[in-house]
Amino acid sequence: MWADVAHExxxxxxxxxxxxxxxxxxxxxxxxxxxxxxxLLSEFPLLMSVRELPRxxxxxxxxxxxxxxxxxxxxxAHAFLRAPEATQELFLRECCxxxxxxxxxxxxxxxxxxxANWCVRHDPxxxxxxxxxxxxxxxxxxxxxFESDKRVGSAVHLHGSKWTHRCLRPNxxxxxxxxxDGRITCRAIRDVAAGEVLSISxxxxxxxxxxxxxxxxxxxxxxxxxxxxxxxxxxxxxLPCPSCQPRDAHGLLQRTGDEGDLKRIGPPAPxxxxxxxxxxxxxxxxxxxxxxxDAVVDTPCAAPAAHEAWAGSGGRPWPLPLPAGGLLxxxxxxxxxxxRMCAKSEEKRxxxxx
Numbered sequence: 001m002w003a004d005v006a007h008e009x010x011x012x013x014x015x016x017x018x019x020x021x022x023x024x025x026x027x028x029x030x031x032x033x034x035x036x037x038x039x040l041l042s043e044f045p046l047l048m049s050v051r052e053l054p055r056x057x058x059x060x061x062x063x064x065x066x067x068x069x070x071x072x073x074x075x076x077a078h079a080f081l082r083a084p085e086a087t088q089e090l091f092l093r094e095c096c097x098x099x100x101x102x103x104x105x106x107x108x109x110x111x112x113x114x115x116a117n118w119c120v121r122h123d124p125x126x127x128x129x130x131x132x133x134x135x136x137x138x139x140x141x142x143x144x145x146f147e148s149d150k151r152v153g154s155a156v157h158l159h160g161s162k163w164t165h166r167c168l169r170p171n172x173x174x175x176x177x178x179x180x181d182g183r184i185t186c187r188a189i190r191d192v193a194a195g196e197v198l199s200i201s202x203x204x205x206x207x208x209x210x211x212x213x214x215x216x217x218x219x220x221x222x223x224x225x226x227x228x229x230x231x232x233x234x235x236x237x238x239l240p241c242p243s244c245q246p247r248d249a250h251g252l253l254q255r256t257g258d259e260g261d262l263k264r265i266g267p268p269a270p271x272x273x274x275x276x277x278x279x280x281x282x283x284x285x286x287x288x289x290x291x292x293x294d295a296v297v298d299t300p301c302a303a304p305a306a307h308e309a310w311a312g313s314g315g316r317p318w319p320l321p322l323p324a325g326g327l328l329x330x331x332x333x334x335x336x337x338x339x340r341m342c343a344k345s346e347e348k349r350x351x352x353x354x
Contacts, residue, residue: 043183
C-alpha cells in the first residue's frame with residue numbers, strides 16, 4: 001500500500017496499490033477483487049490554484065501587455081510557490097510532468113517554459129525561483145489537474161493523478177469537479193479483478209469520436225498517443241444504442257440521461273466510403289444487452305435545413321456540413337468536423353486568458 005497522503009482526512013482504499021507498470025509508469029492497481037460502487041479514494045488536493053493574484057503581479061501583467069501567460073498559468077505558479085517546501089518536493093517527485101509527453105517539444109511544454117520564464121522575470125513573487133523547477137511544476141498542473149471551484153481553476157491530487165486513462169470503458173469514475181475545497185471521490189463503476197489497472201477516462205467531452213480523432217485530441221491536449229484497450233478494438237466512434245438513445249426526425253440523438261453505447265461484437269465494417277452493411281449481429285449495447293445489425297445502427301440521418309432550429313442552437317444554423325445518409329456513412333465527415341470545432345473552441349479559450 002502506498003502510504004503517502006496529502007491531507008489527514010484523505011481516504012485511500014487498501015484494495016489499491018501503487019505499482020510500476022511498463023508503458024504506464026507508476027499507477028494504481030487493484031490488490032483484490034473490487035465490487036462496482038466501492039469507494040476507492042476520497043482526497044483533498046495536494047496543490048490548488050490560488051483564487052486571487054497580488055496587486056503587484058497584476059500590475060506586471062498590465063505592464064507586459066500581450067506577452068503575459070494565461071491567468072491560470074500564473075495562478076498555478078503562485079499555488080506552487082506558496083506551498084511548504086516539503087509539499088513542493090512531494091509534488092515535483094510524485095506527479096508526472098514533462099516526462100508524460102510523447103514529444104519533449106510539445107506545445108504545452110513550450111508554453112509552460114515560457115510561462116515560467118515570464119514569471120521569474122516579471123512577477124515579483126517569483127523572483128529568484130529556479131526557472132526549470134517552476135516550469136516542471138506548471139507542466140504537472142497541465143498534465144494532472146482536475147477542475148475545482150470555477151473561481152479557482154484547477155487542483156492536483158497525489159493519488160488522483162495516478163489513475164490510468166482508458167477512453168471508453170474505464171473501471172472507475174471521479175466525482176467532485178468544481179467543489180470549492182477541491183476534494184474528489186473515486187469509485188469503481190464496474191466489478192474490477194485483482195491485478196487490474198485502475199482507470200478513468202480523460203475524454204468525457206469527446207468520447208464519441210473515432211479512435212483516430214480521440215488519439216489526436218489526447219496528443220494535443222494531454223501530450224500522449226493513446227494505447228488503451230479501446231483504441232485497439234475498433235476504429236469507429238462510440239456509437240449510441242438505438243433502443244437506449246432515441247432519435248428525432250433527423251436521426252439526431254435525443255438525450256434521455258440513461259443511455260447505452262454499442263460495442264462491436266462482429267467484424268468491422270469497411271471504411272465509411274462505400275459501407276457494406278452486414279445482416280448478422282455486429283453490435284451489442286453495454287447497458288441493455290440488445291444486439292444490432294449494421295442496418296439497424298445505420299439510422300438515416302440528415303442535417304437540419306438552414307431555416308430549421310436544432311436543440312441547443314440558440315437560433316444558430318446547423319454547424320456541420322453533413323451529407324444525407326446513414327450513421328455509419330457519416331463517420332469520416334463528422335469526426336473531422338468535430339475536430340475543427342474543438343480546435344476553434346480551444347482558440348477561443350486561449351484568447352480569453354485574462
